[in-house]
Amino acid sequence: xxxxxxxxxxxxxxxxxxxxxxxxxxxxxxxxxxxxxxxxxxxxxxxxxxxxxxxxxxxxxxxx
Numbered sequence: 001x002x003x004x005x006x007x008x009x010x011x012x013x014x015x016x017x018x019x020x021x022x023x024x025x026x027x028x029x030x031x032x033x034x035x036x037x038x039x040x041x042x043x044x045x046x047x048x049x050x051x052x053x054x055x056x057x058x059x060x061x062x063x064x
Contacts, residue, residue: 022047 001009
């Protein structure tokens with residue numbers, strides 16, 4: 001498997017993640033009432049560490 005021209009086939013999972021490669025699960029009806037853009041925003045927020053901002057503990061959200 002190539003990622004940006006680099007063979008990452010034999011890399012450990014942690015090394016793949018450091019290069020930006022992540023695995024997602026294809027459960028496409030988890031949030032059936034959200035638009036595709038809203039669903040994508042959830043994934044991006046989680047990747048940036050802001051996923052808990054939907055219901056953060058009071059005064060503890062690091063994300064705007």
